[in-house]
Amino acid sequence: MSEREPAVDRDRQEGLLALATVLRPELHRYCARLMGSVIDGEDVVQDTFARAFVALDELCEVPQLRPWLFRIAHNRALDVLRSRAIRASEPIEAALEVADDSKVDPVEMLMRREAIETAVSRFAELPLLQRSVVILKDVLGEPLAEIAGLLGISVDAVKAHLARGRARLRQINAQAKPLPDARIASAAVARYVTLFNQRDWDGLRALLADDVRLQQSMHPPRSGAADVGMFFTIYAKSDGLWLKPAWVEGREVIAVFEHRTAPKPIHFMWLEWRQGRISFIRDYRYVGYVTDDAELVLPGDAGSFGRGTG
Template structure:
């Protein structure tokens, strides 16, 4: 970069990203469905903002935030999908064989179907179909902007949209119900019990010396002393209630702001090593994730004062 082309200054960077933070829920809706996981989708969103902040150091002009962030998120998600070797290739040319789609009651129905489809089911679509369906039917993006983001023609977008909608109908028609509730592990039961008893010292005793804490929008913490301060956030309220749960095949903990609430406000997940907590990921500050999460409370959730359900 030449001296005549200064980068966007730091104050402006921070202002831009603060403004862009309002896009986080929408970015997550896209990334979660693209990845087929609300957890992995939030990881992509986090990475998107980290990459955007670094990229601003190299930019001479302020980009249009929305398309710029979506492109970063889209490319990062594709990188991860490729690395897992689960991307299903479909030639773009094949999509051109599909007839044009026009707005009509059937299209309205297709959009409703996409919005109501479980996040995990999108992973069964080829990636281009997946992206087009999410952008058009979930986020209501114009066809021209979808074409620009995916670097394909508008006709190709229409073709992928028609194919994706047809495939999504098949997926929903044959999809199995949510898995039956599973029994919580002894470790998670212990954590939830101590929390609900407000035994903060007991919880701190479970922390490994090198434990790490990740909370979206906040700097990471590490070490038992620093992470131990995490519980003071929840100690301010005597109504927060934890219940073991399962999400996307992973054991998590549903967090209710009030024990009588019908749905959790957010969730957290833990990692253990030799009987002690080595990692805590708390989604308190990005509770929009829970809106799309297919949380299933543990089979023995009744022992925590709640019934089973989503």
């Protein structure tokens, strides 16, 4: 940049992205449903902010943050979906009648409520454009014209995808199976939970592999047993936290409650193990919104938590 005016300076970069963090929960609501996974959705959000910070170096003018970040998130999600070879395509037919943005229609409100209450994983059964349009319109309440601009299609095409997506989502919800019964926690997770609830921090540190890695959204990654061991030092300062084994999206995780009798978890974490020791920790402590949309299932008769569990 030595031969031209610098782009958005570093102080403004940090200020802009600090302001943009208020959009994280909304971005996650979109990305989680687009990916069909609260875990994958947060990965996309995390990557979106990393890419946005780099991109600001090349910009000479401050962008409108909301549409800019949504565009980055949308494109990143598409890249991931394409790499998994699950992208679906469909012909665009004549636009069907969809309620006008300026009118408050009871049927329209009912459709929006149904979409908001739908389990995140069910959106992945929609073709990609239907999925994007339904999420943007019915979950996030975006105007049709802005949806068209984000997706690069006409307003009539948005209406057509919305009508078909809503109809398909109703079929998916009608045919959806209930959440599976909770399973028995693995010995490794049960041991971790027991040591944590006993506040045995040295016992937990002893479980760490020498090359263990820790990832927490909005914080730099940590690696190595000594550095990751600080993870427990931080948790030791939080009185009353209580852990329970749980499952989300088929993955065994650990639900974190504010106290032992709290009615629902405030976040969760998941661990990877190698030869009986922890090789990776993914902790969602600083992004509690991930848990808001997660379908967390607890052992025994403790029940399930999250949106769309019906």
